[in-house]
Amino acid sequence: MDKTVIKNVKVITPVEIVENGYVVVENGTIVEVGTNYIGADAVDGKGRYLSPGFVDIHIHGGGGSDFMDGTVEAYKNITNAHVKHGTTSMFPTPLAASKDELVRAIKVYKEAKKDDTIVCNLLGMHFEGPYVSKNQAGALDPRYLKDPVKEEYEELVELSGEDLVRWSIAPELGGALEFGDYLKAHGVLPTIAHSDATYEEVTKAFEHGYTHVTHLYSSTSTIVRKDGFRHAGIIESAYIIDDLDVEIIADGCHLPPCLLKLVYKSKGIDHVALTTDAMRAAGQNVKTSILGSLEDGQEIIIEDGVAKMPDRTSFAGSIATTDRLVRTMVKQVGVPLKDAVTMMTKTPIRIINKGYKKGEIAVGMDADIIMFDDDINVSYVMVGGKTIIDNNQ
Numbered sequence: 001m002d003k004t005v006i007k008n009v010k011v012i013t014p015v016e017i018v019e020n021g022y023v024v025v026e027n028g029t030i031v032e033v034g035t036n037y038i039g040a041d042a043v044d045g046k047g048r049y050l051s052p053g054f055v056d057i058h059i060h061g062g063g064g065s066d067f068m069d070g071t072v073e074a075y076k077n078i079t080n081a082h083v084k085h086g087t088t089s090m091f092p093t094p095l096a097a098s099k100d101e102l103v104r105a106i107k108v109y110k111e112a113k114k115d116d117t118i119v120c121n122l123l124g125m126h127f128e129g130p131y132v133s134k135n136q137a138g139a140l141d142p143r144y145l146k147d148p149v150k151e152e153y154e155e156l157v158e159l160s161g162e163d164l165v166r167w168s169i170a171p172e173l174g175g176a177l178e179f180g181d182y183l184k185a186h187g188v189l190p191t192i193a194h195s196d197a198t199y200e201e202v203t204k205a206f207e208h209g210y211t212h213v214t215h216l217y218s219s220t221s222t223i224v225r226k227d228g229f230r231h232a233g234i235i236e237s238a239y240i241i242d243d244l245d246v247e248i249i250a251d252g253c254h255l256p257p258c259l260l261k262l263v264y265k266s267k268g269i270d271h272v273a274l275t276t277d278a279m280r281a282a283g284q285n286v287k288t289s290i291l292g293s294l295e296d297g298q299e300i301i302i303e304d305g306v307a308k309m310p311d312r313t314s315f316a317g318s319i320a321t322t323d324r325l326v327r328t329m330v331k332q333v334g335v336p337l338k339d340a341v342t343m344m345t346k347t348p349i350r351i352i353n354k355g356y357k358k359g360e361i362a363v364g365m366d367a368d369i370i371m372f373d374d375d376i377n378v379s380y381v382m383v384g385g386k387t388i389i390d391n392n393q
């Protein structure tokens, strides 16, 4: 039997931080959680925080690679770059692209899933476009953006099988509501993204399965005036509809701390997921990079801790890692650590809603465990019971 005990840690649960705690892991599963461990052969956590591994539901790349590169090697670079910062599970997100490129992305994902040298859990793919609004393209390549095409999305969903779990779409586009119903019936979560939807359109979309908003405030509509009358957008809808979940890029650049606080206070930790939306340059020290595939991507610049389009008119994805999101929420926004961790673990797992036994330190959960200090410097990572990083021997 493969057994590990970690003692002398502050265990972070959604409700409290347990001092002098311990966790027992057997065969990849958490089998015991308690305090004041008595016994030999335990890993000494030396008073560090012990948390569920971080879960990133929207990520494009890192370590110099992008999921659009079309190789398993890219998956290795990305997972190796992010695992050091505490990410143990991720939902690889290819960018809006041609059908052929998305087909290739699905095939590579399936290959990567079978490769046991990949250190993070790959919990399913997330498509971002191409069925989104050109007006809200953000950093997506406008050449590919269009209304949903039934034959195309059906082919992609069928090819993906169980491996596609989420699709970011603008629900106001022609055929998007029918598309939402189709995805729901196939176990895929449709989410509102890169969209000019009004409150009325969001309400309709919600009835057709769109229960989540992709990176709220980034490429999402707000109040507009038409003939003098005001119309609410996605941002207001997120506050009005209690059960509409949201994700926020909490790198401290995409949203200032005051807006991060507004989302946290208004929606609560059960409806907010933190996500990196990280691109290729995450976990690298570079000044320029490429967004999207190496052959067909867009050149972008890195400055002020964020990726920008070359003309600096908009961001081009983040270079954040999950530890930075938690750090931003705690140090800049003033959110309690247990709440920031819940938004980085339990809530994203609940939003994707596929019955994963992840996101909490509790008996019966998968042993995806990390340890870090007061500044969220991650020094220990365990994925599925296997120690991947241990920097504090």
Ligand SMILES: [Zn+2]
Residues within 6 Å of the ligand: 058, 060, 093, 128, 277, 317
């Ligand atoms: Zn994205």
